[in-house]
Amino acid sequence: MEFKKDDENYIYEVISKNVKKYRKLKGWTQEKLAEEINYSLSFISGIESTYHQTFSLGAIWRISRALGVDFAKLCEDDSLSNKSKYINYKCNKCGEETKLPIEMVKLFKDINEITGNKNLPSFDCTKEDCNGKITPTNPMDF
Numbered sequence: 347m348e349f350k351k352d353d354e355n356y357i358y359e360v361i362s363k364n365v366k367k368y369r370k371l372k373g374w375t376q377e378k379l380a381e382e383i384n385y386s387l388s389f390i391s392g393i394e395s396t397y398h399q400t401f402s403l404g405a406i407w408r409i410s411r412a413l414g415v416d417f418a419k420l421c422e423d424d425s426l427s428n429k430s431k432y433i434n435y436k437c438n439k440c441g442e443e444t445k446l447p448i449e450m451v452k453l454f455k456d457i458n459e460i461t462g463n464k465n466l467p468s469f470d471c472t473k474e475d476c477n478g479k480i481t482p483t484n485p486m487d488f
């Protein structure tokens with residue numbers, strides 16, 4: 347859903363997407379994040395849902411510290427930045443699609459090359475109960 351910037355739902359949506367993104371990048375489930383900051387699971391899933399439960403600055407501050415992400419990063423609208431900063435990945439098992447920052451993928455690619463591994467970096471799927479691997483949807487992105 348798209349909100350106009352003068353609608354306060356806009357910032358809730360931006361933060362909601364970012365919490366989900368950075369939580370997944372860290373490989374955490376919603377349960378794990380809830381546990382780390384001592385909030386209920388329903389509170390975390392509420393933040394990440396499109397229903398946009400309101401939340402306090404303090405809650406976001408705690409989440410940013412737990413995830414190790416700058417507070418300001420959680421308030422940044424990704425859709426405004428260059429899309430090519432991300433590489434599309436897809437799970438070979440559950441089909442879940444995700445975007446990974448290109449800098450991170452390149453770093454792993456370099457590490458792979460040092461160890462003589464010519465494959466493009468793949469990662470464990472972060473979806474619960476899925477032990478699939480996520481691989482680049484379009485190898486031409488490299």
Ligand SMILES: [Zn+2]
Nearest residue numbers: 437440471476
């Ligand atoms: Zn999966």
